[in-house]
Amino acid sequence: MNSFRETIERLEKEHRLQKNEYAMLLSPELPEKDADMLRARARALTDRHFGNKVYIRGLVEVTNVCRNNCYYCGLRRDNRSLHRYTLSPEIIEQCCRRGYAAGFRTFVLQGGENPAFSRDVVVETVRKILSSCPDSAVTLSLGEWDDASYAAFKEAGASRYLLRHETYNPDHYSRLHPEDMSLSNRLRCLDTLKRLGYQTGTGIMVGSPFQTIDDITEDLLYIERLQPEMIGIGPFIPNSATPFAPFAAGSVDFTTRLISILRLMRPSANIPSTTALATVSPGGRNAGLLAGANVVMPNLSPRDLRKDYSLYDNKAATGAEAAEGIALLAKEIAEIGLEISKEKGDYEHKL
Ligand code: SF4
Numbered sequence: 001m002n003s004f005r006e007t008i009e010r011l012e013k014e015h016r017l018q019k020n021e022y023a024m025l026l027s028p029e030l031p032e033k034d035a036d037m038l039r040a041r042a043r044a045l046t047d048r049h050f051g052n053k054v055y056i057r058g059l060v061e062v063t064n065v066c067r068n069n070c071y072y073c074g075l076r077r078d079n080r081s082l083h084r085y086t087l088s089p090e091i092i093e094q095c096c097r098r099g100y101a102a103g104f105r106t107f108v109l110q111g112g113e114n115p116a117f118s119r120d121v122v123v124e125t126v127r128k129i130l131s132s133c134p135d136s137a138v139t140l141s142l143g144e145w146d147d148a149s150y151a152a153f154k155e156a157g158a159s160r161y162l163l164r165h166e167t168y169n170p171d172h173y174s175r176l177h178p179e180d181m182s183l184s185n186r187l188r189c190l191d192t193l194k195r196l197g198y199q200t201g202t203g204i205m206v207g208s209p210f211q212t213i214d215d216i217t218e219d220l221l222y223i224e225r226l227q228p229e230m231i232g233i234g235p236f237i238p239n240s241a242t243p244f245a246p247f248a249a250g251s252v253d254f255t256t257r258l259i260s261i262l263r264l265m266r267p268s269a270n271i272p273s274t275t276a277l278a279t280v281s282p283g284g285r286n287a288g289l290l291a292g293a294n295v296v297m298p299n300l301s302p303r304d305l306r307k308d309y310s311l312y313d314n315k316a317a318t319g320a321e322a323a324e325g326i327a328l329l330a331k332e333i334a335e336i337g338l339e340i341s342k343e344k345g346d347y348e349h350k351l
Contacts, residue, residue: 004034011264012041015351016224022217025261026254035257042260042292045267050294052338055270055345057106057139058099058300058323061309062087062125066112068143069178072208074239074310075112081241083308086116089125091302093132099300099323100133103342107133108162108297110141117142119149126156137344139201144185147192154196159346161193162201162232167208168222169215176208190226199347201230201270206258207250208236216258224265229347230295231262231269234276237312252281256291263292268350270295279316286336295345296333298323 007021017025024030025038063086069076087095096107107129111117126138139160140153150161165186167173173183193200204219205211223231235250255277262271272295273288281287285296299306300323309315319325330340 004030005037008034008038008041008264011261012045015265015267017220017265019217019221022220022261023213026213026216026257030257038257038260038264039291042263043290046263046292046294049267049350053294053341053343054289054333054338055106055295055341055343056104056326056329057108057272057295057297057345058096058104059108059110059275059297060087060092060095061111061299061301061306062092062109062142063111063114063117064305064309065114065116066143067115068113068181070181071176071178071243072205072236072239072312074241074312076242079239079241082310085305085308086114087302087305089121089128092125093128095300095302096129096133096136100136102323102326104300104323105133105135105342105344106137106139106160107300108139108141110162111143113143119145119152122149122158123152123156126153126158130157135344137346139199141201144189147196150189150192150196150198154198158198160199160201160230162203162230163189163193164201164203164205164232165190165219165222166204167211167215168218172210172212172215175210190228194226194228199229199270200226201232202226202228203232203234205236205250205276206233206255207248209244209247211236220261220265223262227266229269231266231271232274233258233262233271234274235280237276237279237314239310239312241310249280252277252284252287256287259288259291259293268348270345270347272297275299275316275321276312278321279312279314285321286333289333289338290336296329298326298329
């Protein structure tokens with residue numbers, strides 16, 4: 001037995017490691033057979049917790065207007081080439097009803113930080129969805145708000161919130177975001193979400209510009225401490241209308257290795273195989289599932305607007321990545337022995 005294997009086994013048993021041990025698993029020196037073992041252990045643990053089920057979540061991209069200017073994101077306010085839109089609560093409700101009829105029981109409302117999509121609009125939208133789609137869960141992914149707004153969304157019935165921290169290193173954070181954004185506020189939001197009892201999701205882009213292995217080990221230690229119920233990671237993909245256009249995309253292999261580490265750390269967490277993985281490689285989604293992911297998020301947004309929600313170039317939003325392509329999705333994941341589950345799929349803590 002070598003030390004790589006011992007480290008993987010300890011992570012599987014104790015769900016935590018020291019910083020240098022995470023660095024070891026992230027190292028380019030990790031032998032291929034050990035990387036294979038890491039993936040196999042993570043998938044086996046996923047099978048123990050979720051069987052061969054993959055939860056589906058219907059994604060509605062509610063607005064592509066954003067007041068922020070993150071250097072990596074196509075929705076940044078300085079991108080003048082984008083046709084901007086904001087869906088009304090009625091249209092969002094219609095998208096969810098269409099998903100509900102197709103069997104979806106979780107809806108993820110994702111959007112930029114749009115002042116017109118105010119606290120009252122979010123509350124109204126959540127209420128509408130839950131009254132017309134009973135026994136469903138609403139997940140919000142709408143960025144940073146004050147504590148009172150997060151409490152109001154919870155009161156309206158939203159039970160899950162996704163907010164990637166992107167990087168735990170303040171220097172790295174300041175190279176990904178302009179000066180008017182702060183890591184401390186992002187972390188304050190995540191603490192509030194946990195305190196309010198949301199199933200809370202965080203995560204990072206893998207291979208973002210200037211990211212180091214040391215940064216990722218800090219991210220892993222932060223995730224270990226926060227104990228999020230959901231973890232979303234995907235490869236960085238450049239958008240040609242941003243300052244990061246010249247940078248290379250992150251790799252599928254490295255992203256899936258991180259998914260496996262996170263699965264061994266957080267056995268019950270809901271971990272999506274992200275659209276970004278499906279975008280960088282045709283086999284990316286299934287590679288994420290084989291590495292320990294248990295969720296996919298087909299797109300329920302109005303079809304004619306999907307091209308405008310261009311977080312990064314060539315984002316996959318059709319075929320098996322779209323809600324209307326669910327039969328194709330089922331067929332593709334059946335090829336690796338998994339099947340779609342239409343259950344609500346709340347987080348259940350088990351070790
Ligand atoms: S990452 Fe989020 S906050 Fe930043 S510009 Fe894009 S939509 Fe806005």
